[in-house]
Amino acid sequence: xxxxxxxxxxxxxRGVETRALDGVSLEIEAGEFxxxxxxxxxxxxxxxxxxxxLDSATSGSIRLDGQxxxxxxxxxxxxxxxxxxxxxxxxxxxxxxLTARENVExxxxxxxxxxxERRERSLAxxxxxxxxxxxxxxxxxxxxGQQQRVAVARAIVTNPRLVLADEPTANLDSHTAERxxxxxxxxxxxxxxxxxxxxxxxMVIEKARRVVRLRDGRIFADEARAA
Amino acid sequence: MPIEGAxxxxxxxxxxxxxxxxxxxxxxxxxxxxAIVLTAITVGLSSMLLAMAINYxxxxxxxxTAIRTDLGHVQVHARGWSDQPGIEWTLxxxxxxxxxxxxxxxxxAAAPRVRGEGLVFSPRASVGxxxxxxxxxREAELSAVAASVTEGQYLGSEQRRVVVGERLAERLKVGVGxxxxxxVQDVLGDMTGEAFRIGxxxxxxSRDIDEGVVFLRIGEGQALFGLEDAVTEWVLLxxxxxxxxxxxxxVGARLGDEVEVSTWKELRPxxxxxxxxxxxxxWVLYAAIFIAMAFGIANVLLMAVxxxxxxxxxxxxxxxxxxxxxxxIVAESIVLTGLGVAGGVALGLFSIEALSxxxxxxxxxxGLVTWGIPPKIVPALPEGELWVPVGIATITALLASxxxxxxxxxxxxxxxxxxx
Numbered sequence: 001x002x003x004x005x006x007x008x009x010x011x012x013x014r015g016v017e018t019r020a021l022d023g024v025s026l027e028i029e030a031g032e033f034x035x036x037x038x039x040x041x042x043x044x045x046x047x048x049x050x051x052x053x054l055d056s057a058t059s060g061s062i063r064l065d066g067q068x069x070x071x072x073x074x075x076x077x078x079x080x081x082x083x084x085x086x087x088x089x090x091x092x093x094x095x096x097x098l099t100a101r102e103n104v105e106x107x108x109x110x111x112x113x114x115x116x117e118r119r120e121r122s123l124a125x126x127x128x129x130x131x132x133x134x135x136x137x138x139x140x141x142x143x144x145g146q147q148q149r150v151a152v153a154r155a156i157v158t159n160p161r162l163v164l165a166d167e168p169t170a171n172l173d174s175h176t177a178e179r180x181x182x183x184x185x186x187x188x189x190x191x192x193x194x195x196x197x198x199x200x201x202x203m204v205i206e207k208a209r210r211v212v213r214l215r216d217g218r219i220f221a222d223e224a225r226a227a
Numbered sequence: 228m229p230i231e232g233a234x235x236x237x238x239x240x241x242x243x244x245x246x247x248x249x250x251x252x253x254x255x256x257x258x259x260x261x262a263i264v265l266t267a268i269t270v271g272l273s274s275m276l277l278a279m280a281i282n283y284x285x286x287x288x289x290x291x292t293a294i295r296t297d298l299g300h301v302q303v304h305a306r307g308w309s310d311q312p313g314i315e316w317t318l319x320x321x322x323x324x325x326x327x328x329x330x331x332x333x334x335x336a337a338a339p340r341v342r343g344e345g346l347v348f349s350p351r352a353s354v355g356x357x358x359x360x361x362x363x364x365r366e367a368e369l370s371a372v373a374a375s376v377t378e379g380q381y382l383g384s385e386q387r388r389v390v391v392g393e394r395l396a397e398r399l400k401v402g403v404g405x406x407x408x409x410x411v412q413d414v415l416g417d418m419t420g421e422a423f424r425i426g427x428x429x430x431x432x433s434r435d436i437d438e439g440v441v442f443l444r445i446g447e448g449q450a451l452f453g454l455e456d457a458v459t460e461w462v463l464l465x466x467x468x469x470x471x472x473x474x475x476x477x478v479g480a481r482l483g484d485e486v487e488v489s490t491w492k493e494l495r496p497x498x499x500x501x502x503x504x505x506x507x508x509x510w511v512l513y514a515a516i517f518i519a520m521a522f523g524i525a526n527v528l529l530m531a532v533x534x535x536x537x538x539x540x541x542x543x544x545x546x547x548x549x550x551x552x553x554x555x556i557v558a559e560s561i562v563l564t565g566l567g568v569a570g571g572v573a574l575g576l577f578s579i580e581a582l583s584x585x586x587x588x589x590x591x592x593x594g595l596v597t598w599g600i601p602p603k604i605v606p607a608l609p610e611g612e613l614w615v616p617v618g619i620a621t622i623t624a625l626l627a628s629x630x631x632x633x634x635x636x637x638x639x640x641x642x643x644x645x646x647x
Contacts, residue, residue, distance in 0.1 A: 054544055055641035075236070075548050082546020089644050095538060097252035102245075107545050109245050154545070166644070 001194065002028040002051055002162065007060030009046050009217075020046040021057070022217035028196055030161065033188045035197045035208035043217040044198035045166055051196065052085055052164045053077045064162075082110055086155030086163040086193075091171045093151035094139040100126060100150045101135040104157050111158060125153045129183055145176030149183065156187055162194045163187075169201045181207050233636075236550015241558060246551070250558035253531065254566070264527050265567045271516045272571025272616060273578060278512060280579045280606035281586065282505045287607050290468075290491070290498050292432045292599040295371040297440075298491040299338075299462035300471040301478060306487050308459075314343040314414050317457035318486065324461075331477045333466045338365035339458040341448035345411035347391075347441055349399035356395070357440045358411055360448015369464040372429055372442065379403035379427030382444055388426030392437030396428045403427060409441055413453035421451055432601035509612075517619050520567075521627040524560055528631035532556065532638075539635050540643020553632040560628030561621070568620040572613065579606045 009021040021043045028034060028051075036044040049055040050062050053069050062069045064084065072080065081087075094103045104122040113121075126135050129149040139147050148168060155163045165184070169177035185207060187193045197204050205211055213221035240246050254261050294300060303323065308316035320339050327337055341360035346353055363382035367373035372390070373381040382390055389407065391399075401407060403425050410420035423443065431437055449455060465474050471490040479488040492499045532539065539552060585603035588595060592602035 049641040052544070054644070055639065075233075075550075078543065078546050078548040081544060082548075085546075087541075087544050089541065089544075093541060095249070095542070097249055097256060106245065109243065110546055110548075110551070 001030045001065060002026075002196075003061070003063045004047065004050065005061040005063075007047070007050065007057045007062060009043070009050065009055075010058045020217055021050075024060075024214075024217070024219055026212060026219060026222075028162075028194065030194055031188070031192050032210055033185065033195045033208055034210040034212060035199050035205050036212050036214060037199060037205050037208075038214035039200060041216075042214040044200075044214050046217075047214070048164050048166055048196065048198040051162075052087060053081055082107070083158070084161050086158065086160040088148065088151045088155050088163065088165040088168045090167040091144065091147075094147055094154075096139050099136050099138055100131060100142065100146075100153075103139070103150055104154045107154055107158055121157055122153075125157045126150070129153045143176075144171050145173075145180065148172060148176075148180050152180065152183060152187075156191070156193055159191075160193065162196065165195060165197045165199075167199055167201070168197065169199070169204055174203065177201065177203055233550045233553065236548050237553045237557065238550075240551040240554025243551075243554075246554050246558045247562070249555060250562045253559050254562050257531070260527060260530070261563065264523055264563060265570060267523055268520055268564065268567025268620075269570035269574055271520060272568060272620070273574035275512050275516045276572065276575030276608065276613075276616065277578045277582075277606065279509050279612065280575075280608040281604060282508065283608060283612070284604045284606040285600050286498075286502050286505050288432070288601055288604065289501065289599045292371075292601065293495055293498060294464070294468075294491055295369070296431050296433050296436045296599075297370075298494050299369055300465040300468075301463040301474050301488060301490055302494060303461040303463070303478060303482065303486050303488050304459065306485055309487055309489065314341075314412075314452050314454070314459060317414075317454055317459055318461065320456050320458045323458070323482065323486070326482045327461065327463075327478070331463075331474060331481065333470045333474060334463055335466050336365065336368035336464040338362050338369055338462050339445060340366075340460050340462060341445055341452055341454060342459045343411055343448075343452050345409055345441070347389075347395075347399065348408040348410065349401045349405065351400040352398060354395060354398050355439075356409075358409060358448065358451070359440055359442050360445040360451070361442055362445050366442075369462060371431060372436065375429040375431045376427045377430050379425065381427055381429075382442060383426075385426065386444075387421070387423045387447065388443070389423040390427045390429060390442040391425060392440065393428045393430045394434065394438040395441070396425065398438070401425055409443070409451065411451055413451070415453055417453075419451065419453070421447070423447075432596060433599040434596045435599070437596070509615075513616060513619055517616075517623045520564075520620070521623045524563055524624060524627040525630050527563065528556060528560055528628055529634065531559070532631045532635045536638055536643045539638050540640045543638065543640040544644055549636045552635050556632040556635055557625060557628045560624045560631075564620050564624035564627075568617055572617065576608075576613075579608060582606050 004024055004026045007021050007024045011018045011020055024047060036047055038044045050057055056070055098106060101122050104125060105118045108118040126132055129152055131146060131149055134142060134146060169180060181204060184195055188195050209225050211223045212219055305316040305318050330337060339362060343358050345356055345358040347356050377393060382388060405425050406422055408420050408422050413419050465471055475488045475490050583605060585605045587603055589602035595602060
C-alpha cells in the first residue's frame, strides 16, 4: 500500500543542512496498526509527513498504491489527501470557528458529498467516538481528549484507506489517551482502516502491532507483534 | 499551480455556503480588530459620501441658480445668434408662440424676452448692464427673480419701472422710487435711452444677476431697442431636470430651421465643465479612501493569515485545494468590506438626510454668490453615484485579499501543522 524507498530528507535552514531522513526504506500494508517510534529528531514525523503527501523527499521514492507522490501537482496531492488519507495531529487539530459536527462535515463538503448525507454520516461517526451530545460544541468548549476524538471522527468519516496520526496522545492524560487508542484500534479492527502513528508514547508503542524504530533518520528496528 | 485551475477552484470555493459561514465567523473572531477596521471603512466611506454630496449639492444649486434666474432649461433664438449674439437676431413673438402652442410635453413654463446690452445711469453713477425685457407674468413662472424681491415690487402693470439687484442699486446709489436712465444701442445702431423708476430690488444667489441685469417690461424693452413686436429669445422651463435634451428635440422639430434651440449646457458650458471637474475630484477622493482601505484590509487579513498558519496548514492537510484556500481569504475580505461599506453607506446616507435642511455657509456668502451658490448648501447624491463606491469597494476587497491569499497558499502544510 505505502512504500518508501531509499528516502532522504535534508532541511536547509539558513545554509545549515540537517539530514532528517537518511536512506529510509519501508513498506506499510493495508490494515496495519503501526507505530513509528523514536526520540525527538529521529525523523518519525518527517517520514509521516512524506507518507501523508504533506512534504516532499529530497531524494528517493514514496509510493501510495504504486503512485509516485513526487510526480503529483499540488492540487493532485490535495485531492489525494482529501480522498485517500485521514490525519490526526498532536493538538489544535480542529477549525475553531466550526462546531464538532461542522468540523467533521467539512472534509465531506470538500469532497462534494450532499448536505443530508454529510449530516447523517457526521452524526453517526460522532456517536461512534462517543461525542453524540457534543455535536454543537466548538473546539474551545471541549476538553483536549474530546477534541482529539473529533479529529479522529473527521479522519475516518470519509472512509480513508490510511490514517496518519502524529503524536495523537502527546497532550492527553493517560486515561484519555488510552480511550483514544482503544477507539482507533477498534476502527482498525472493525473497519480495516490502516493506522500509522509517529510517537514516543510507550502506551501507543505497546498497543501497536508493528513498531518501526528510528534514530538519527534511520530505521534501526522493525518489530511485528501478534494481534 | 496552473492559474486556470486555481481560479476555478477559487470561484467554486466562493460558491460554497460553508466558505461564507467560516468567513463570517472568522471576521467575528477578533472583535476588537474587526471593529477598528470596520470603523475606519465606515467613517472613511461615509465622510467621502457626505463630501461628495456637498460637492454635488453645490454644483446642483449653482446650476439651479443659473436655470432659474437666467437660462431656463432651453432657449430659442434666431438661427445665427450663437455665432455672434446680438439684438439683431430676432424672432417674431407671435409666430414663435404659435409654434409653441400647445406647449411641448414636459414644459412647465415658457416666456419671451428681449435681451440686449446697455448702460444704466443714476445721478451718481453709471454701470454697464444687460437689459432684459420680460413678460412679468410668464417670467415669474420660470424665474426666481420675481420671488426674490426684497424691497418694492416686481414688474407689474405700472409703466416705466425697472427692477434691479440690491448690488446694482448699491453701485448706482439708488433705492426704490429713484429715477435711472437706461441707455442702449437700438437695432439700427442708434443710441437711445429712456428714464425709469426703480420699482423694486431683489437678491438672488447669483452675483452676475444681482449686479449686472436690469429687468423691465417686454413692451418697453422692444420700444427701447426698436424691435416693434419682435423678441430676441424664448426661454422654456422643463418639468424636470434632465428633460432638456428631449425638449430641445421637440421644440427644434416644431419651429424648423429658422431657429436654433439650445440647452442650458450649451449656453453655459462652464457649468458642465464644473460638474465634470467635481466628478474628477470625486475619483481622487475615492482613490484616496479606497487605497487606504485596501491597505487596512490587507493588513488585517495578513495578520489573520499569520495567526492561523497552523489552521490553514491543517485545512490543506485534510485536502483543501489551493483555490479553496484563496476563496476563504477572499470571502473574508468581502465580508469585512461588505460590512464596512454597508455601515459607511448607511452612515453617509443618514448624514446626508440629517443635513437635508441645508448647511449654512452664509459666512462665506460673498464668495459663494460669485459662483451662483446660495449660502445654504443642501447635500445631494445622484442615485447612480451610490453604486460607484460599492463597486469600487468590492474590487478593493478582492485586490486587498490577493496578497494575504498568496501568502496563505504558499504555506507548506508540513511546517504549518507544527506551527504554534
